[in-house]
Amino acid sequence: MDMPTVAIVGRPNVGKSTLFNRLVGKKLALVDDRPGVTRDRREGDVAFGGLIFRVIDTAGLEESDDDTLTGRMRMQTEAAILAADVVLFVIDARAGVLPADHSFAELTRRAGCPVILIANKAEGGAGISGAYEAFSLGLGDPIPFSAEHGEGLGELHNALIEALPKPDPDEEEDEDGPGGRSLRVAIVGRPNAGKSTLINNMLGEERLLVGPEAGITRDSISLDWEWRGRRIKLHDTAGMRRRARIDDKLEKLAVSDGLRAVRFAEVVVVLLDATIPFEKQDLTIVDLVESEGRSLVIGLNKWDLVADQPGLLKQLRENCTRLLPQVRGVSVVPLSGLAGEGIDKLMQAVVNAAEVWDRRVSTSKINDWLSEATSRNPPPAVSGRRIKIRYATQVKSRPPHFALFGNQLDALPKSYTRYLVNALREAFDLPGTPIRLSLRTSQNPFDKS
Template identity: 40%
Template sequence: MKPLVAIVGRPNVGKSTLFNRLVKRRLALVEDVPGVTRDRHYADAEWGDRAFTLIDTGGFVPGEKDSLLKQVREQAQLAVEECDAILFVTDGRAGLTAADQAVAELLRKSGKPVVVAANKLDSESVQVQALSGEFFRMGLGDVLPLSAEHALGVNGLVEALLDKLPPKKEGEDAEKKDDDAIGIAIIGRPNVGKSTLVNALLKEKRVVASEVPGTTRDPIDSTLEYKGKKVVLTDTAGIRRKSSIAHRVEKFSVVAALKVMERSDVAVLLMDATEPAVDQDAKLAGLAEEKGRALVIVINKWDLIGTDQRRQEAFREALKHSLKFVGYAPIVFTSALTGSKVEKVLDIAVELAEQFRYRAPTPQLNRLLEHMVDANPAPIVAGKPLRLYYIAQVGTAPPTFALTCNYPQRVPDMYKRYITNQLRKTFDLRVPLRLLFKERPGQAKRVARKRLTLKSKPKSKSGKR
């Protein structure tokens, strides 16, 4: 494992800006308002020949009574407990506050090595004035001037941090991203239980879960091993209708959530059992289909409805009718709060991830094509018969099939659906499929040659060819 470094401090001192600066890419949301970051956010960083993992945390407010802020503080405390070193960020312009001193007291008790940074100091004169002595009263050693936004003092800060890390272990740099890991994005409207589901799947309190809508803002990755498979779960911000997105931070969160879905293999669309499928649920399902992601529809809070099997089947049928454009997607009824059937979500997601990368044998595909055409002949288009000659799989994630035919632009949607359904049935695929229709090689030349032949034929005496 790479060494872990936790970035802590009170709200709005620039922790996420520093996090992005150190990992050299914009991963955490940054906004000039307190409380943007709420969960632990992990990312790898490399400086020189040393690699380490950074943990961005929410604003640390000791003694906070508010339930949501209390959970944010708990997440920061967990980061402090698991890390090897701490980056304690303060606001150099605001000076030392009582909240800074309280955080410093907790960090001293942790016994972990600490590097203190006074952030938001953009010039030498400001630095000298700000570091006149008050920050040293915290008793945590030297205080390093920094402007994370303008990259001033970052190199010195990293050097001080590297000195605090445990000695480099043999093979530490050998860690690589596992390309075989299954990416699962948990998506849904606000307050349907996404973070609670992630915690239930991980069997630990990994992300902040609250009844307050919009608690999650950053997409949060969590890794687990499940039945021999490496799985990366990503909790995302609740996605509302555009007209409901009032705050700029939430707009950023929604964009980030959609990007997470694009890079995942499977989207788990979480819905609230106490509310019928709404327009926004349908739009999210449509986005998963549009992006070509495998989809699991999970009905959460089913414990509030009951155990009546007939009621569950009626709910399932109504859902399939309202979301018939993703009728292939499996539906699971769970309770993230009680843990009922949450493992089934992982079972199905792992199975769909395999289907997402499935590759069908070409000979079997062409036997299927022959059977399809015999059972349901291709229609007449523009007064001429549509002929399908050949099929081959040309891509995965999602499975993509190319069919060679004489009129690729005129294949009716109804016949496309027929082909798609037959492919699903034959290969037991419950993921999005893509069909491409193309002409036979040399088709344009053959048509041109035929036209030329007709023009060159001599006319008969009657004026007919």
């Protein structure tokens, strides 16, 4: 089958070439803060988490006469759009949506191929309001992204899986073989938590090098496995330790590879040493997984060493609720990678976590919930005027992301947003998964006041 084509388009200087370089893994495209550096279409082959495609970097779209240089550059870009199987439409989230974005979005829509909207330069939450503005382009849910820092790659990968043409089964077997797409699971934790030992026991063979020394695993290793007929792609990663304690350059690269595995995973198992659980570094790793929006399971490894302590599991689960409120309800599974105990329970928790992460709730149910939640605990007043939340909807899943519309929502206290998130978890059975909540003070068709 011919390699599918993905075109990167957008206004000048929104970060198209940086995204191109990120996807091909090389600095093939010249990048500069000045707009208009890219003039010709540049192509590169991409192997991206099991996806194989050709990506085209295009000149920035500008409104110009056809016989001018910028006009000819625009025509080259239009030709790339027409030839593409998927278009990545890039906006600058910090600048927000500009009038030119709307006209070029219409041009892209007319091409008739799937479009993935990328709100670039949104690293660290910057430009999030611009990302929300991107809904107005009518190109679907925007992906908050940072081409420079690699944030949002997991979400882009998921969107490309859905958008790229599926291979013909007569010509090419599915990338993960018969039985459907593999569930991507990353095993992470501090050095010497027992990650490689656990995976060896899962596979039933000494596939990974293990030993008493911390830090044996240097690469993120990807392995195919099957559990109860479900295809699993396991990623063993290097142990993660505090940055200040990493002096060796090779280990820095290994930890970076582990972070990349987290971003591509659908479920992340954070493996703790049950003899010394919930160390500061464990909490930091869970924070990383939550901030990346991955579904989460906590494995208490080496449980055979502490299983004789009555009430310990209950106590550790209570500690988890207290120390990790951002993932309230996360599954905490005792196991022994060395003895092979608890693996079935761990994997059932992994499959359940993936289902919760992918869950969608109907808008009518969300608004019934909103009415009840705000009646039970009304939002506070600001300067004598009560904050009113009029409407809510789920804008995406993986992880569940809800948007609330109303007046003065920018003044809503964090304590109240925490109340809403916890109420969403309880009402729609969303334990453990990260939940995103967007507050939008703007006009909407359901606001009749």
